[in-house]
Amino acid sequence: MLFTGSEESAAVALVDCNNFYVSCERAFDPSLAHRPVVVLSNNDGCVIARSEEAKQLGIGMGTPFFKCRQQIIRYNIRVFSSNYALYGDMSARVMEILRRFSPHMEEYSIDEAFLECPRTPGSCSAEWALRLRGQVALCTGIPVAVGIASTKTLAKVAARAAKKNPGFAGVCELAAQGDIDSALAGVAVEDVWGIGRRYAGMLRRNGIITARDLTRADDGWVRRSMTVRGLRTVMELRGTSCFGIEDAPPAPRSILSSRSFGSPVGDPAALREALADYISTAAEKLRRRGMLASAMQVFITTGAHGAEPSHSAALTLALPQPLSATPELIRHGLTGFERLYRTGVCYRKAGVVLTALQEARARQPVLFGSSAADERGVRFMKAVDVINARWGCGAVSFAAPSKAARAWRMHRRFMSGRYTTCWSELPLVRA
């Protein structure tokens, strides 16, 4: 191999936590080892994480809970509601360890990170990956797979191979073209990163079945039928890097907070209460990012399931000035709600999206109105955030009072403890 200095691009590693949510539960409950375990989405709606044992029993990703309940009982599968306080904290611990292994790292999702492989003389990438894997396991108890290749998309393929082959010890490096080709021939086109259900169907109808077939497709055709994103994916599979490692994540462009209700809700007072709650959550996230929103979208929907006619309504509101204060955002949001709500309709879900975001620092002073009142508002919200950080979320909250039963609150019937983020729920160890 001829090295040509700057043209030689560094290898990319994808570190992927195995069955992350299940692994988090197992880290605090050793009795779950080697047993089938699943974790459910919000509202205990569908299966979003499965242990290997559960996968082998045929529990599919995304299966609604009510559809696999019989299987769960029959095979004595352990079930958990999703515990994001726990998973988020465990993720932060894993990421902190990974950061020690590379100067360039992108936190890609709650359970994945892309790292630039440091090129240390005399030490190969696979050894580096094994050390990294050992550290994460030692410090957090979370098993990870590592895939190494010249592009992110190929690193994804490598990580899959690392998980699938027990002989690989959780690490797979794809470097030689022959290895890459045979790996791609074994990957179905729908399993390629960036190819979803729609594109996969279209590709299959055109005789493109595997990732290897895709590398041989015509560029112009790919560009026309799958946009430039699709073409970039194809280039990446061929070894040309198109997606860089983004170590400084760009500021978010929108912030969303929404929930499906525990049970359908028709009472407008209860809907207002739910919406106010979601707006509070979104506003808190907004302030934590040091940002302001100039527009918000409110929506309510009956959902597409069941025989009843579905009704979805959404409204985008331009705010009079960039805001982050919860009470004002609630006031505007509820004004929007009044225009959306239809009497007699039972809704299943509501939410809010904050958009047209900007840095709070870059804020223009208000032309009309009092900046002193503004200042007071900012100090007030800061105080509320501090209290909630100290005493737990919801210690101080903004009410849109309702006498209605809290039917909209989500179901979480199988919740484990917040072992790492709440003093009263620390795990007990017996001698």
Next chain:
DNA sequence: TCTGGGGTCCTAGGACCC
């Protein structure tokens, strides 16, 4: 009875401008 939530990017098409 019971089907998640939170994001990004890209394109097409319309409004609007000169």
Next chain:
DNA sequence: TCTGGGGTCCTAGGACCC
């Protein structure tokens, strides 16, 4: 019948990700 051309900005919708 004919009815400019070129550009920007915005939004909705569709695709994707975990």
